Amino acid sequence: MNLLVDDSTTAAASGLHWIDGFRALGPAFFTPLQPTPLPAPYWVGRSDDVARQLGVDADWLVSDEALDVLTGNALLPGMAPLASVYSGHQFGVWAGQLGDGRAILLGETERGLEVQLKGAGRTPYSRMGDGRAVLRSSIREFLCSEAMHGLGIPTTRALAVTGSDQRVRREEIETAAVVTRVAPSFIRFGHFEHFAANDRIDELRQLADYVIDRYYPDCRATERFGGNAYAAFLEAVSERTAALLAQWQAVGFCHGVMNTDNMSILGLTIDYGPFQFLDGFDPAHICNHSDTGGRYAFNQQPNVAYWNLHCLAQALLPLIGEQDIAIAALASYKTVFPRAFDQRMARKLGLPDGESADRGLVDAVLRLLAAERTDWTIFWRRLSDAVGSGDFTPVRDLFIDPTGIDAWLPLYAAQRASTPSADAAARMRAANPKYVLRNHLGQQAIEAAQQKDFSGVATLLTLLASPSDEHAGFEAYAGFPPDWASTIEISCSS
Ligand SMILES: Nc1ncnc2c1ncn2[C@@H]1O[C@H](COP(=O)(O)OP(=O)(O)OP(=O)(O)O)[C@@H](O)[C@H]1O
């Protein structure tokens, strides 16, 4: 079937212009193929912000042609769809070849952004899968991509979700959807592992050179590691990953499935599956119902990222040359992560930039929050407001036994004594979002969308785009989770 739209005037109206990016690497890295169409698609959500980033024409984006293109039912001239091959470690075990089993790259635009459809049909890498994604998980991915961006956390973005009534079998029968994802690159640690594991060193080098030249050009001029660009690259990826993890931990984001094939080489958050923003602060919280051993528990994430970086180091070893150099290139993770996390906590506490929070003060408040499973987001937001108003009662009220917080608050006041409260409160509100994509909020929007009411998706998209703003009238979205929220089970099934 030829999916190419035949009217080139309309096609040009999209505003998208395509270049050869990843595709130029050659056929060892992917299989060219077309998406598989879905019947009678409909819009579920669109992000105007991502459209602006891409330079997509606003009129085109609401057209029937766009609906077809973003469902995989039509292709614009210049698109050259493909599925890439990667491998990876899943739950700590080598899983061998994986690849884009349901993601199809449409191409790269002249602005240097790749556009990918997730859920657009089977590929040679689908293994036992059907190549589809369900509406439920697609809405979660769409909203969380944009929520993370709103929080200032590096992430793949999402332009749109479209749905179809085509049935998809998971634990229950659900319906299909497609997310259009956007990122400078979707290359994962697993792409490197793939070629290393198969002893295909020429392709490994080609891939590394491509990624360095495109995204890490400074590594070419490095004097570190005796001018070893591949070691400098590993160090740069490691440091970006450390910075990313610090942001996840500070905002209470649990990814849920940190396999090496879900680790972006650009340090972006990628693959929104069983993720969760913490409700009550449980450091060992496991958000993925399939993760029975708790490998990806919230407090394990920084160590897992480091473990994953060792897999990347192992894959890059043939290029780096010496194991000692590879190990040295990973070393800074151990300092960059804690430093970045301390900076995030200092901001959450409203301390001036450059001033670090007293470690004991931070540890003490984390212990208090953990002891009563105090709501993570609400605690920090109430603390921000209390610093502004001088009334700490709403903070105390969060604790059944206020003895601990009563002892902590004066220590905290002493630490920020030199900062005017209004300045501190403003900085804190920026660092402590009022709105996060809690599971129950996503669930409500999903259930409405399953009844073809997409207003909940649109409302969340707006709130989460500027999560630190007050958004008067929408306070219900910033409240405590209802009791039923703790019964939501999110697994790898998506
Ligand atoms: N329904 C499916 N059909 C085909 N392949 C699938 C399906 N679900 C997952 N896979 C494949 O299984 C592997 C691991 O899946 P995982 O859940 O990490 O990724 P994903 O959610 O499909 O996509 P991504 O990482 O691109 O966001 C990947 O190779 C993925 O493409």
Ligand SMILES: [Mg+2]
């Ligand atoms: Mg994945």
